[in-house]
Structure formats: C-alpha cells, structure tokens
Amino acid sequence: MDNNNRPDLSARSIVMLTGSVIVIASVTLLWPDAPAPGSPLAQLCGALGALLLFAPFAFVIMKRSGLANSPPAWFIGHVLATSVGTCLIFIHVAAGDWFSPPGIILLLLVFLILQGSILRAIFSRGFSLLFARSSAPGGFNAPATLDKVALQGIIDAKTQLLGNLDPAAEEALFSPALKHWLRHPWNSFRYLLLAEREARMIGARASAGIELGWSRRIHMLAALGFYLGLVSHIVVVLFFAGYAAEGGAIDWWHITDWGG
Numbered sequence: 001m002d003n004n005n006r007p008d009l010s011a012r013s014i015v016m017l018t019g020s021v022i023v024i025a026s027v028t029l030l031w032p033d034a035p036a037p038g039s040p041l042a043q044l045c046g047a048l049g050a051l052l053l054f055a056p057f058a059f060v061i062m063k064r065s066g067l068a069n070s071p072p073a074w075f076i077g078h079v080l081a082t083s084v085g086t087c088l089i090f091i092h093v094a095a096g097d098w099f100s101p102p103g104i105i106l107l108l109l110v111f112l113i114l115q116g117s118i119l120r121a122i123f124s125r126g127f128s129l130l131f132a133r134s135s136a137p138g139g140f141n142a143p144a145t146l147d148k149v150a151l152q153g154i155i156d157a158k159t160q161l162l163g164n165l166d167p168a169a170e171e172a173l174f175s176p177a178l179k180h181w182l183r184h185p186w187n188s189f190r191y192l193l194l195a196e197r198e199a200r201m202i203g204a205r206a207s208a209g210i211e212l213g214w215s216r217r218i219h220m221l222a223a224l225g226f227y228l229g230l231v232s233h234i235v236v237v238l239f240f241a242g243y244a245a246e247g248g249a250i251d252w253w254h255i256t257d258w259g260g
C-alpha cells in the first residue's frame with residue numbers, strides 16, 4: 001500500500017479524541033446519583049470497558065507477531081476502542097472510592113491515555129524518521145569522532161545475523177519482532193545488542209531518541225502494570241468477592257465469595 005494512502009490518525013484527530021474522552025469523563029464524574037461500581041449498570045460498563053481496553057493488547061500482539069495486514073488499521077482500532085472503553089470505565093468508577101487498590105488501575109489508565117496521546121501526536125513521526133536511517137541519509141547528528149571502521153563492522157555483523165533471522169528484511173530498518181524472538185531468541189538478542197551499540201556510536205539516541213526511548217519504555221511498563229492490575233481486580237471481585245466486600249454484603253454479580 002502506498003504510504004500516503006495508509007489509514008492513520010492525524011495528530012489533530014488524536015488530540016480531539018483525547019479531548020472528547022476528557023469531557024465525557026468529566027461529565028460522568030459530575031453525575032450526582034452515579035451508580036455504585038458493583039451495581040448491574042456500572043459493573044456491565046466496567047466489563048465492556050475492560051473488554052475494549054484489551055484491544056491495545058491485541059494490537060501489540062498482532063503488530064509484533066507480523067500477523068496484522070495493516071498495522072495502521074490496528075492502530076486506529078486501538079485508539080478508538082481505548083477511547084470508548086475509557087468512557088465506560090468512568091461510568092463504572094464514578095461513585096467508587098479512588099483511593100483504593102483498583103484506584104491505582106484507574107490512575108494508570110489515565111496516565112497511559114495522556115502520555116500515549118502526547119507520545120503519538122508530538123514525537124512519533126520524528127521518531128520513525130530518526131531511526132529509519134536509510135530513508136534519512138545524514139538525518140542524525142553523527143559525532144565528529146565517529147569510528148567508521150568499527151561502525152561498518154557492526155553493520156556487517158547485523159547483516160550477517162539478519163541472513164539467519166529474516167533474509168528478506170532490510171538491515172537499516174529491521175528490529176526483531178515477536179516471531180523472531182520466538183524462533184531465534186539468541187540471535188534476536190545479539191541483534192538488539194548490536195543495534196544498541198550502533199545507536200550509541202552514531203549518537204542517534206543521544207540527540208533525540210533517548211527521551212523517546214524512555215517514554216516508550218515507561219508507556220509499556222505502565223501498560224503492563226495496568227493489565228496485571230486489571231486482571232487482578234477482575235479475579236478479586238469475581239472470585240474473592242467476600243474479600244472485596246470487606247465483610248459487608250456482596251451486591252454485585254460474582255462467581256465465588258472466597259476471602260470473606
């Protein structure tokens with residue numbers, strides 16, 4: 001597909017979408033008689049919202065495994081599902097106690113949305129250009145002391161490894177995806193080390209990428225915390241309902257009341 005015709009979301013649409021989610025979430029919080037999180041309506045909203053919030057997880061798996069035909073379409077699906085899912089979650093939590101263990105999941109969710117939108121809207125295009133070395137010849141600030149022979153050695157080693165990892169891939173653009181890690185974990189790891197050394201040598205990360213690299217890592221770490229927290233919350237309210245109700249009546253749909 002031609003790059004210009006690829007479905008994508010402009011920075012403006014992302015900002016507008018995030019803005020709408022913030023407005024809808026704020027309106028929900030002003031709702032005077034919002035239902036308790038465990039009431040049928042609020043619990044249903046929690047369940048549907050959580051289902052939609054698993055879309056980004058599917059997106060990462062599809063993208064990393066190379067299964068998705070059109071990663072940009074998956075990206076749009078991820079952003080839309082997250083937006084609608086978040087609005088539903090705000091209905092779920094409107095009358096809940098935010099200073100509670102599930103409140104941390106909410107905090108992580110809000111952080112992920114805000115940081116993710118900023119990351120995508122402001123930095124991301126510059127990021128892909130910066131690292132697509134072949135498409136931006138001389139586009140990074142190589143340090144004056146660059147050891148060209150050593151750099152060539154790293155590129156040769158990467159090319160050699162690539163013959164085994166993914167012969168059809170281009171060295172300058174390649175980074176190991178999930179399928180490579182599963183099939184050739186050791187070579188994928190060696191490739192990553194070489195790529196890190198190369199990036200340090202040419203100073204690409206030092207000029208702009210370092211901040212972005214960390215932003216992405218923090219985003220992924222927060223996402224991991226969010227999903228682990230969400231799964232724990234679901235397990236607690238459905239199976240350890242007695243524990244969640246702290247000795248009181250369990251007034252929500254649950255499977256077992258362990259921990260009471």
Ligand code: HEM
Pocket residue numbers: 037038043046047048049050053089092093095096097098100102103105106109230233234237238244245252
């Ligand atoms: C991103 C997803 C979710 C977030 C951020 C979230 C957050 C919260 C928060 C902040 C509370 C209030 C805690 C309190 O008042 O002590 C709560 C309570 C509750 N949530 Fe969720 N929740 C999510 C998903 C779900 C799902 C999928 C279910 C159903 C399977 C669910 C079921 C419940 C129930 C039954 C309660 C009431 C528990 C109680 O009263 O102690 N939640 N949730």
